[in-house]
Amino acid sequence: MGHLEKYDDVLARDPMAAFGLVREWMRTEWRELFAELRERRPVFVTPVFTVVTRFADVTEVLSLEEVFSVRAFGPRLDAALGGAFMLARDGTAMNWREKGLMQYLLDPDDAAEVRAMAGRLADEALDAAAPNGKIEVVHELFRPVALGVCAEYFGFPGPDAATLSRWSRTIIADCFANYLGDPAIQAASVEAGTQMIAHLREQLALRRSGEARSGDVFSRLAATGCDDERILINMAGLPLGFVESAPGAMVEATEQLLLRPEVLSQAVHDDDFDRYVWEALRFNPFFKLLPRICERDHELSGTLIPAGTFVLAAAASAMFDADVLAEPESFRLDRPRHHQLFFGHGHHACVGVHPARVVICEAVRRLLRRPGVHVIEGVARSNGIFPDRFVLGLEA
Ligand code: HEM
Numbered sequence: 001m002g003h004l005e006k007y008d009d010v011l012a013r014d015p016m017a018a019f020g021l022v023r024e025w026m027r028t029e030w031r032e033l034f035a036e037l038r039e040r041r042p043v044f045v046t047p048v049f050t051v052v053t054r055f056a057d058v059t060e061v062l063s064l065e066e067v068f069s070v071r072a073f074g075p076r077l078d079a080a081l082g083g084a085f086m087l088a089r090d091g092t093a094m095n096w097r098e099k100g101l102m103q104y105l106l107d108p109d110d111a112a113e114v115r116a117m118a119g120r121l122a123d124e125a126l127d128a129a130a131p132n133g134k135i136e137v138v139h140e141l142f143r144p145v146a147l148g149v150c151a152e153y154f155g156f157p158g159p160d161a162a163t164l165s166r167w168s169r170t171i172i173a174d175c176f177a178n179y180l181g182d183p184a185i186q187a188a189s190v191e192a193g194t195q196m197i198a199h200l201r202e203q204l205a206l207r208r209s210g211e212a213r214s215g216d217v218f219s220r221l222a223a224t225g226c227d228d229e230r231i232l233i234n235m236a237g238l239p240l241g242f243v244e245s246a247p248g249a250m251v252e253a254t255e256q257l258l259l260r261p262e263v264l265s266q267a268v269h270d271d272d273f274d275r276y277v278w279e280a281l282r283f284n285p286f287f288k289l290l291p292r293i294c295e296r297d298h299e300l301s302g303t304l305i306p307a308g309t310f311v312l313a314a315a316a317s318a319m320f321d322a323d324v325l326a327e328p329e330s331f332r333l334d335r336p337r338h339h340q341l342f343f344g345h346g347h348h349a350c351v352g353v354h355p356a357r358v359v360i361c362e363a364v365r366r367l368l369r370r371p372g373v374h375v376i377e378g379v380a381r382s383n384g385i386f387p388d389r390f391v392l393g394l395e396a
């Protein structure tokens with residue numbers, strides 16, 4: 001029996017159990033489920049949410065910010081940060097202005113320098129672990145690289161790396177994984193955000209009193225003449241955009257490459273390594289679903305989505321849509337960038353894409369270039385989303 005038959009069967013008896021089935025399949029059998037949905041029910045309506053699975057429909061949802069808003073998580077982000085943040089605002093002057101400002105400050109011309117920084121941080125972590133003959137890559141390699149880039153490039157080390165790491169996980173877990181709105185998780189997020197903003201406020205005052213560092217993103221932002229509150233909130237947005245998603249993508253791409261030894265042995269000798277990372281990530285993207293609320297009735301692929309519907313734009317499904325991608329089940333290195341949705345699409349497309357791309361690829365490359373890398377313990381994920389443990393063997 002296919003997923004849809006099982007779903008329809010359970011739905012007739014217990015709608016909430018049917019919803020639970022879909023939620024579980026989206027974690028564990030997403031490729032099979034989405035393949036069936038794209039073919040048979042591309043706009044899949046459940047009692048709790050509607051999943052949009054085809055490339056054209058996913059990009060339509062993400063392009064129409066006035067119809068499909070970020071109200072699904074925006075208010076939580078604002079609450080954590082104690083003010084408005086661009087990712088929580090659709091079609092506003094504030095989003096337009098601040099996104100433009102942050103695009104300017106996260107200068108694409110920094111990419112080579114940021115790549116070298118990520119490579120150095122990765123090599124330091126790998127050299128430290130090599131004598132043990134193994135490394136737990138989430139906490140000993142990928143998070144330290146992301147936190148190191150936060151410290152050096154963004155100019156935001158936090159009080160210490162562990163605290164910054166905890167703040168970002170606590171806020172992201174509420175905004176993107178607290179589906180049932182658990183008030184304790186929400187309260188923890190507000191507390192973490194309040195501490196983060198208070199810490200940044202002290203750091204801004206120190207910079208203003210002459211202990212300034214120059215060149216990092218914090219210094220650039222502080223020099224813009226923006227209102228202090230805007231500086232603090234946009235600074236807080238940097239680790240929030242990065243500390244979970246970059247290590248998440250690094251783990252998923254690494255796992256997929258290790259599953260393909262022939263591809264991997266070719267990749268490590270190829271000067272154009274990055275394309276292997278993006279194609280590998282397509283087989284398990286860190287962001288599979290982008291949540292939206294439908295603000296007014298809208299028709300997609302012949303299905304009416306009523307106002308008020310919680311919509312999940314399945315970017316992971318779109319990247320397997322045979323109407324757009326040639327041989328989607330094959331690992332191919334010639335895929336054009338506009339078929340990749342790892343950094344979103346349209347109005348809220350990722351502002352950190354340039355540094356993020358080079359950091360992810362370089363950290364993975366430095367790891368996989370080491371001789372004899374092999375899996376000792378497979379990936380363990382908390383909440384089914386955040387990679388928390390992945391132990392690899394290294395040649396000592
Ligand atoms: C330098 C690091 C990063 C920063 C500063 C950053 C920041 C942001 C911000 C501020 C937005 C919202 C833009 C808007 O509302 O207009 C955004 C969107 C997004 N980012 Fe990033 N990000 C970073 C890295 C990443 C990484 C590593 C990934 C995934 C691998 C990622 C995936 C996304 C996605 C999918 C969206 C769209 C969200 C949506 O449409 O709901 N970002 N990012």
